[in-house]
Amino acid sequence: MEDNLKQEYIIRTDKLGKRYGSQWAVRQIDIHVPAGQIYGLLGRNGAGKTTIMKMLLGLTKQSSGSIFLFRQEVTKYEEDIYCRIGSSIETPGFYPNMTAKENLSVFSRLRGKTDYRRIQNALDVVGLPYHGKKVFAEYSLGMKQRLAIANAMMNEPELLILDEPTNGLDPIGIAQMRTLLKELSHNHGKTILISSHQLSEMEQLVDWVGIIHEGKMLEECSYQELKEKEHPYIRLKTAPLEQACQYLSDVMHINHFTVKDGTIFVHDLKYSTLDINQKLFSAGIGVSEITICRDNLENHFKELTGGIGIA
Ligand SMILES: Nc1ncnc2c1ncn2[C@@H]1O[C@H](COP(=O)(O)OP(=O)(O)OP(=O)(O)O)[C@@H](O)[C@H]1O
Ligand SMILES: [Mg+2]
Numbered sequence: 232m233e234d235n236l237k238q239e240y241i242i243r244t245d246k247l248g249k250r251y252g253s254q255w256a257v258r259q260i261d262i263h264v265p266a267g268q269i270y271g272l273l274g275r276n277g278a279g280k281t282t283i284m285k286m287l288l289g290l291t292k293q294s295s296g297s298i299f300l301f302r303q304e305v306t307k308y309e310e311d312i313y314c315r316i317g318s319s320i321e322t323p324g325f326y327p328n329m330t331a332k333e334n335l336s337v338f339s340r341l342r343g344k345t346d347y348r349r350i351q352n353a354l355d356v357v358g359l360p361y362h363g364k365k366v367f368a369e370y371s372l373g374m375k376q377r378l379a380i381a382n383a384m385m386n387e388p389e390l391l392i393l394d395e396p397t398n399g400l401d402p403i404g405i406a407q408m409r410t411l412l413k414e415l416s417h418n419h420g421k422t423i424l425i426s427s428h429q430l431s432e433m434e435q436l437v438d439w440v441g442i443i444h445e446g447k448m449l450e451e452c453s454y455q456e457l458k459e460k461e462h463p464y465i466r467l468k469t470a471p472l473e474q475a476c477q478y479l480s481d482v483m484h485i486n487h488f489t490v491k492d493g494t495i496f497v498h499d500l501k502y503s504t505l506d507i508n509q510k511l512f513s514a515g516i517g518v519s520e521i522t523i524c525r526d527n528l529e530n531h532f533k534e535l536t537g538g539i540g541i542a
């Protein structure tokens with residue numbers, strides 16, 4: 232990211248690290264979260280997402296590096312900084328026998344005094360009823376996640392830090408959460424840092440992405456930039472296969488192609504599908520399928536993070 236934008240970062244870290252015993256859970260991480268944007272921390276289980284968020288919130292002390300929040304370096308517990316942040320890290324201990332309003336008034340009282348207007352506002356924004364009779368134990372997972380966000384929003388923070396807010400939600404629940412977070416960012420001007428282990432949950436939601444793997448930042452870029460990494464390639468089915476491969480390399484001088492399960496994947500796009508089709512045909516090689524494809528982001532993410540267990 233460009234240096235001249237530095238002023239606008241609501242969260243910035245410089246070589247942030249956390250060591251548990253001899254193990255570094257987070258190593259030299261530089262994060263840049265611009266004001267008013269939604270930033271997704273993406274990484275597999277154990278990548279270090281929760282640890283990073285806990286350090287940002289002062290819930291655990293970093294072992295190395297610096298944290299800047301609202302352009303101020305945080306070196307000790309700073310009430311005037313943390314009161315500008317709402318968070319949901321791991322499930323807060325809501326009372327199972329209380330309604331949303333009752334639960335929020337307990338948390339509100341813990342922060343100082345109960346402000347029913349703020350409770351109502353927070354519940355309105357997340358779409359939970361203020362006068363609802365249902366108690367927490369009767370809530371669906373989506374409602375529980377919404378209540379956690381309402382709780383994070385109660386003191387009208389400028390920055391929200393939400394650890395896996397879409398975890399366990401079904402596709403409709405994820406879409407509703409996406410709408411809610413976008414509304415908080417676009418209409419209420421909030422800066423939002425969220426984490427997820429699934430790239431698909433970040434789609435159409437985040438403006439920026441930081442890909443974390445084994446405690447390291449592998450890539451930090453705008454979502455748009457990440458989208459542009461979806462490399463096109465040509466998928467080709469021919470008979471006979473060996474002759475087609477030989478023709479592609481020896482006659483057409485296409486060097487970058489791979490063969491898997493009887494299909495040729497051409498990554499070097501100097502010829503169009505039409506050209507390849509015509510040339511192979513005139514060499515007496517049959518083409519049963521030729522398509523231009525794009526690698527999806529999920530594959531890119533899998534490649535970056537070692538390829539297994541993410542979806
Ligand atoms: N209190 C702790 N003591 C020792 N090791 C810890 C502690 N908390 C986290 N770790 C380790 O730090 C690493 C990162 O954990 P973290 O919870 O930050 O990952 P995560 O990305 O949030 O994973 P998940 O997707 O499973 O929530 C893991 O190897 C974990 O075992
Ligand atoms: Mg976690």
